Amino acid sequence: MTAASESRTALVRRARRINRELIELYPEVHTELNFGSPLELLVATILSAQTTDIRVNLVTPTLFARYRTAADYAAADRAELEKMIQSTGFFRAKTNSLIGLGQALCERFGGEVPPRLSDLVTLPGVGRKTANVVLGNAFGIPGITVDTHFGRLARRFGWTTSTDPVKVEEDVGSLFPRKDWTDLSHRLIWHGRRVCHSRRPACGACTLARLCPSYGEGPTDPVVAAKLVKAGPFS
Numbered sequence: 742m743t744a745a746s747e748s749r750t751a752l753v754r755r756a757r758r759i760n761r762e763l764i765e766l767y768p769e770v771h772t773e774l775n776f777g778s779p780l781e782l783l784v785a786t787i788l789s790a791q792t793t794d795i796r797v798n799l800v801t802p803t804l805f806a807r808y809r810t811a812a813d814y815a816a817a818d819r820a821e822l823e824k825m826i827q828s829t830g831f832f833r834a835k836t837n838s839l840i841g842l843g844q845a846l847c848e849r850f851g852g853e854v855p856p857r858l859s860d861l862v863t864l865p866g867v868g869r870k871t872a873n874v875v876l877g878n879a880f881g882i883p884g885i886t887v888d889t890h891f892g893r894l895a896r897r898f899g900w901t902t903s904t905d906p907v908k909v910e911e912d913v914g915s916l917f918p919r920k921d922w923t924d925l926s927h928r929l930i931w932h933g934r935r936v937c938h939s940r941r942p943a944c945g946a947c948t949l950a951r952l953c954p955s956y957g958e959g960p961t962d963p964v965v966a967a968k969l970v971k972a973g974p975f976s
């Protein structure tokens with residue numbers, strides 16, 4: 742099977758089969774960032790750029806106890822905030838984003854995180870990916886989060902040929918009902934982190950092998966492939 746020779750109906754069927762397999766494989770999905778409100782998730786997601794969720798989760802309990810509202814971030818003492826988030830890297834830029842975020846939320850959205858993609862992407866430090874994470878996980882509004890794992894797996898599955906995140910979002914979104922978007926995003930990312938790695942995907946140990954047109958991109962020998970599989974928790 743090649744993705745190119747496949748009819749649209751067959752593509753949709755295969756995509757949904759892959760999703761069913763992923764549901765069996767990863768029944769419990771959630772973001773690996775800890776948060777208790779949309780604002781906390783927004784802050785945690787901004788902090789997660791270029792670092793691991795584990796590192797962010799180490800920093801956020803103290804941070805969230807000290808900064809509870811958008812107004813708290815708007816009025817933050819820069820040096821204090823920088824120190825608190827220093828271990829997440831790029832802390833000066835992230836501090837700018839968090840203070841700017843607090844100010845923008847207070848000035849334009851009454852201090853609340855707006856539940857709309859078009860509003861979220863106008864906030865400092867918030868791109869489409871972050872906005873979709875927040876919509877899907879804090880507001881329960883379906884969103885497709887195209888990060889590096891999601892894009893790579895979507896291309897390997899033949900769901901898209903694009904490397905443009907907006908186009909990937911559109912192409913994949915058209916294959917699934919909206920209600921599936923958020924959990925599908927988590928599952929693809931989880932599979933990318935654990936099995937379908939960028940350099941050497943563990944094809945010989947992958948339960949999606951028979952549904953995947955890219956089977957063989959990584960070692961197919963089960964023993965070799967099994968050694969490539971990474972256990973969570975991640976990120």
Ligand code: SF4
Pocket residue numbers: 897936937938942943944945947948949950953954955956957958959
């Ligand atoms: S068969 Fe290989 S390329 Fe396809 S999803 Fe599995 S690990 Fe990735």
